[in-house]
Amino acid sequence: MFAERVLSGMRPTGLLHLGHYHGVLKNWVKLQNEFPCLFFVADWHALTTHYETPEIIEANVWDMVIDWLAAGVDPSQATLFIQSKVPEHAELHLLLSMSTPLGWLERVPTYKDQQEKLSEKDLATYGFLGYPLLQSADILIYRATQVPVGEDQVPHIELTREIARRFNHLYGREPGFEAKALEAAKKLGSKRMKLVLDLRNRFQEQGDEAALEQARAMLGETQNLSVADRERLFGYLEGARKLILTEPRAMLTEASKMPGLDGQKMSKSYQNTLSLRETPENISLKIRKMPTDPQRVRRTDPGDPEKCPVWQLHEVYSDEKQKAWVQQGCKSAGIGCLECKEPVIDAVVRELAPMRERAAMYSEDPTLVKNIIADGCERARQIAQETMRDVRQSMGLSYT
Incomplete structure (x- = not known):
């Protein structure tokens, strides 16, 4: 039985937005106070879909790490590292590939889904087919017991459990x-x-x-x-002979309730985001430009909050008293749309102020960020090396 340990990673996509904060980072900040946590930059995973444009990855890596730190991820409580700086991930991926059935990878739900969504890219590659196995190696190399995921990622954790179980069955053959x-x-x-x-x-x-x-x-x-x-x-x-790799559990996380500025899911591809480093001026400008209930053409026209993207932001940021004020004021035309947006602007500015301040500190001193990652990589690699020592020994690869 292995000690409790949480692992989670993110592909480097550059500057993060409030959707990332409410969907992932807020949870990381909570978890780091409850468990030993490892959070990693999945830069090799970025290459599975961006292998033709690797030059964008480096800048994205550092921007993303700064946003993690700005959001409150604490390197004194959690281990922060970069996947490619721990080469044991690749070694375990290779060794697991020797015994993982091809059909297991082809049946992962996101495999065909991603190929359809990214049809403009040539994803008929070995790397793209094998990315769920690399994801499993990322988890198993640290013998993580829990992995925070959304419901759509649960099949990946189930695959990882099957791979660990198969490995233990094949190689947990300690004599006597x-x-x-x-x-x-x-x-x-x-x-x-x-x-x-x-x-x-x-x-x-x-x-x-x-x-x-x-x-x-x-x-x-x-x-x-x-x-x-x-x-x-x-x-x-x-019933196993020896536990070499642990079977992780999916730690279900709530989907982000943070809507985009147009009412859709907040996403860079929709160009409807508020970044974690957004200035108060930009926050005000972007929210003031948000569309509202299309039936409310004039200030005197009553509206319906349920048909207004701004109401979704009130759902995230306003208390019950504030929401009642919005409902009554909108439906009676007692308040105008700009008036309705002001409390949301104030709330977002308050939420992002400490993040912007911390981000500025790290942006002004890149060495500080690189030292944090270097220390994290060293700690992560020590754990990974212990696992690989046991894996090599169990597979008969510990030649003297």
């Missing part, structure tokens, strides 16, 4: 494993050993998940077990 596991069980004492073995039988014969959890908890509480013995016993409980 059962004898060693039973020897380790004796350290529990005869009474506890009997109970753990009974719980194991209930799980393996009847599929009793509660019995498995009870046995795991007992092993977790036992102080006199070595790390190797505990891992053997966890593997023995589950």
Whole structure:
């Protein structure tokens, strides 16, 4: 059983906007206070769709990291690093590719979906087909136990679990494993050993998940077990011979409720965004230009907030009292559209002020950002190297 660890990554797309903040970064800031977290820049993943324009990736990497820091991601609490600076990702990807069935990759829902959405690009490449496997390697190399994802990404986590399970089945063949596991069980004492073995039988014969959890908890509480013995016993409980790679769990996150300036999803491709470094002047200008209820042609015409993109911003930023004021004022023509927009402008300016300030600090001193990433890469690589040592050994690649 591996220690709890959260991993998440983002492809470098340059300056981030409020959709990224409310959809991902706000959650990262919360998670870093609750778990050991690793957050990485997925620059190799960017090449799966932008292999013809690699020159845009470097600038995007640093812009994105600055926005992470500006949003409150804390390098003293979380490990921030760049995927390509930890070459073990590529090694694990290669080794996993030897035993991953081709059909598993072809059935990933986003494979055909992305090919259709990006039809202007030639995505009939080995790299694009294999990107879900690289994504699995990104997770498994750190033995991450939880991965925050939206519902559309859950199939990727399920694929990663299948890959880890298959790898453990193929390569968790420690000589004399059962004898060693039973020897380790004796350290529990005869009474506890009997109970753990009974719980194991209930799980393996009847599929009793509660019995498995009870046995795991007992092993977790036992102080006199070595790390190797505990891992053997966890593997023995589950029917594996040895746990080399852990099966991660999907940590479902809420979809971002941050709408774009036109009422659609906030996205650079729709040109409807507010960046995390937007100036107060630009915020005011952009929100003032937002479309409103098309039926409200004159100031004296009553409107319907449900048909107005500005109302969606009130849903994010306004309390119940403010929202009641908008509903009553709009429907009665008691307030004008510009008047309705002012509280939203004020709220966005307040939210972005500390982010813009932190971003300026890092932008003015690029060395500070590069040092943070260098330290993060070093910490990440130490974990990755430990995993690869076990992977190589299990696959018979630890030649002396």
